[in-house]
Amino acid sequence: MANQGPDAPRQAEHSAETGAASKARLRLWLRMLKSTRQVEAALRDRLRTEFDTTLPRFDVMAALDRFENGLKMSALSGVLRVSNGNVTGIVDRLAEDGLVVRVQVPGDRRASLVRLTRKGQEEFARQAAAHEAWLSELLSDFTTEEALTLADRFDALAHREEDE
Amino acid sequence: MANQGPDAPRQAEHSAETGAASKARLRLWLRMLKSTRQVEAALRDRLRTEFDTTLPRFDVMAALDRFENGLKMSALSGVLRVSNGNVTGIVDRLAEDGLVVRVQVPGDRRASLVRLTRKGQEEFARQAAAHEAWLSELLSDFTTEEALTLADRFDALAHREEDE
DNA sequence: CAAAAAAGGTTTGAGCTTGAAATACTCTGC
DNA sequence: GCAGAGTATTTCAAGCTCAAACCTTTTTTG
Numbered sequence: 249m250a251n252q253g254p255d256a257p258r259q260a261e262h263s264a265e266t267g268a269a270s271k272a273r274l275r276l277w278l279r280m281l282k283s284t285r286q287v288e289a290a291l292r293d294r295l296r297t298e299f300d301t302t303l304p305r306f307d308v309m310a311a312l313d314r315f316e317n318g319l320k321m322s323a324l325s326g327v328l329r330v331s332n333g334n335v336t337g338i339v340d341r342l343a344e345d346g347l348v349v350r351v352q353v354p355g356d357r358r359a360s361l362v363r364l365t366r367k368g369q370e371e372f373a374r375q376a377a378a379h380e381a382w383l384s385e386l387l388s389d390f391t392t393e394e395a396l397t398l399a400d401r402f403d404a405l406a407h408r409e410e411d412e
Numbered sequence: 413m414a415n416q417g418p419d420a421p422r423q424a425e426h427s428a429e430t431g432a433a434s435k436a437r438l439r440l441w442l443r444m445l446k447s448t449r450q451v452e453a454a455l456r457d458r459l460r461t462e463f464d465t466t467l468p469r470f471d472v473m474a475a476l477d478r479f480e481n482g483l484k485m486s487a488l489s490g491v492l493r494v495s496n497g498n499v500t501g502i503v504d505r506l507a508e509d510g511l512v513v514r515v516q517v518p519g520d521r522r523a524s525l526v527r528l529t530r531k532g533q534e535e536f537a538r539q540a541a542a543h544e545a546w547l548s549e550l551l552s553d554f555t556t557e558e559a560l561t562l563a564d565r566f567d568a569l570a571h572r573e574e575d576e
Numbered sequence: 577c578a579a580a581a582a583a584g585g586t587t588t589g590a591g592c593t594t595g596a597a598a599t600a601c602t603c604t605g606c
Numbered sequence: 607g608c609a610g611a612g613t614a615t616t617t618c619a620a621g622c623t624c625a626a627a628c629c630t631t632t633t634t635t636g
Contacts, residue, residue: 270548384434402443
């Protein structure tokens with residue numbers, strides 16, 4: 249893609265608006281996306297072959313593992329930042345496999361709490377350990393310090409977008 | 413590679429078997445993923461509301477825009493790094509809308525080249541301009557220099573994974 | 577040359593994802 | 607009480623995604 253114009257962005261350097269900055273950010277975005285997708289693909293593949301599960305299922309279980317008291321469906325979709333209806337199906341399938349349960353909330357017949365079962369906890373523990381190891385391998389280009397620095401950098405970005 | 417040994421590294425403060433490094437990388441991964449998804453969600457939303465299209469459609473058109481002579485289906489899925497069958501459906505829908513065409517390859521009755529139509533080119537040009545502007549806005553936390561530095565950093569990562 | 581292997585694509589089945597509409601329940605104010 | 611507003615969740619249609627199975631057409635090879 250890059251340099252199609254023979255001498256496109258010459259001229260004075262008051263580029264500012266559609267200029268160099270936006271090209272640089274576009275470039276960054278494309279790399280980020282590529283890297284993220286590669287890591288995601290690797291994780292998905294290993295989850296599938298070694299645990300016969302999927303990334304979304306893992307994500308849901310990870311969220312539930314952090315909240316031992318369970319999460320309401322809406323809270324779950326909020327934490328994962330996916331749509332409401334989405335979570336319904338994933339939880340359905342996890343429940344079929346006996347990894348999570350829906351517990352009725354006493355005072356409110358609309359809501360239910362989703363919680364990991366014992367089996368779910370044990371299964372997730374195994375998956376999470378493997379997941380962390382895979383990731384460390386996949387991101388081994390980054391030293392501990394660099395990883396932490398970058399993590400904070402992205403954190404700022406994430407927070408900025410968060411409240412919309 | 414990984415220092416898994418029961419007593420491989422330790423000593424000088426980094427006892428790090430499954431330790432600090434992998435936690436840091438896990439943290440980085442979670443932030444990357446969150447940021448990437450937020451940007452993706454924003455882009456998807458705007459593509460939908462302003463151009464009535466989707467990110468995968470945009471990606472396909474972007475790939476075709478870079479190769480004016482067209483791409484074979486297999487090359488297209490290679491460039492985009494998605495599965496074969498996936499591209500079939502997206503191209504089908506783009507073709508229905510008159511944005512791309514499938515052209516028979518002379519010497520080979522199996523293959524066809526996919527190409528942007530005139531209309532597709534024009535439509536993509538509008539979308540790409542908007543896309544670049546949105547991105548610059550979404551990533552405005554990063555200066556030009558920082559963006560380029562990070563892009564290179566991720567590039568290394570991407571290339572490392574590439575050949576598997 | 578014919579059988580086997582490989583290459584290019586599509587189809588299929590299962591699951592993920594979204595946004596919108598539908599359902600069901602709770603709460604507020606009158 | 608009860609109408610309406612608001613909350614919690616599910617259902618639905620359309621589209622994306624993958625892996626695996628499946629055609630068809632080339633290419634290889636015995």
